[in-house]
Amino acid sequence: MISETQFYNELNLIIQNAIREDVGDGDHSSLACIPKEATGKAKLLVKDNGIIAGVEFAKMVFNYVDANLQLEIFINDGEKVNFGDVVFHVSGSSQSILKAERLVLNSMQRMSAIATKTNSYVQMLEGTSTQILDTRKTTPGFRACEKWAVKIGGGENHRFALYDMIMLKDNHNDFAGGITNAINKTKEYLKQNKKDLKIIVEARNLDEIKEILQSEGVYRILIDNFNFEDTKKAVELIGTKSLTESSGNINEKTIRQYAECGVNYISSGALTHSVYNMDLSLKAI
Secondary structure (H helix, E strand, O other): OOOHHHHHHHHHHHHHHHHHHHHOOOOHHHHHHOOOOOEEEEEEEEOOOEEOOOHHHHHHHHHHHOOOOEEEEOOOOOOEEOOOOEEEEEEEEHHHHHHHHHHHHHHHHHHHHHHHHHHHHHHHOOOOOOEEEOOOOOOOOOHHHHHHHHHHOOOEOOOOOOOOOEEEOHHHHHHOOOHHHHHHHHHHHHHHOOOOOOEEEEEOOHHHHHHHOOOOOOOEEEEEOOOHHHHHHHHHHHOOOOEEEEEOOOOOOOHHHHHOOOOOEEEOOHHHHOOOOOOEEEEEO
16 A cells, blocks of 8 residues: 555545535635624534444545634544434534535545445454455545545555556456566566565466466465355465455355455455445534
8 A cells, every 4th residue: 555645645635626626716605695704513413324434534624624613523433323423513614614514425425335335344254364455446536535444444455556566467467478477577677667566466267376376476366256166276276375365246145255265355346336325414503
């Protein structure tokens, strides 16, 4: 993953772009009917059940919009919430609260849904040594928040983007003239460019697993779209030479069985691309 500094830079870019997109040259609905000096208070109301996420991000949003806004937080990121719970109060300029409202809600609703789904997968893996990973199948422009939500839900982050890890998938291997060529070219590229990036290589069958194992320096082998039997065989072949990761159409019905094959990680795009937003609202009080 990227550094903490770079991660927070990404979050700030999300906020800046979202406010630009949503507010433009002004929130004219508020400007038209609410005096500039008016103050108020609102609560973040939960109308669903799950794991809350995005509280710390909401603090960043409110601070960006108006550093004088005050938050009183009752429930923190990663905690369980139920219908009727109040996560926080925000008080200060009424115009500022309304300017930040939609970004806070959109972000927290989606982040909470991702954290809730991730947490359900984590519970399914309880008792195994397998960890759940996210993927790059994220909402364009919102990746940092979605990967943050996965962590809040108890999962782990895969690479952040194309630049922080090497991942040689089937197309890379085919375009490069085969797995061994792809690995060798990658090592030479990293050496020439003085880059220290971990290498993951995807395998489509057991023969490709065997070919990958002939090369040194592969951090993790992606066991893609294997059935249970072949996954067990792949894990036995790999042993401790590389870490193992299963992926490909793994869902709530199959995730436990793949974990019991002995893989170190299971990656799932569904954590971020197939969730229903948690129902939250910001209500004046």
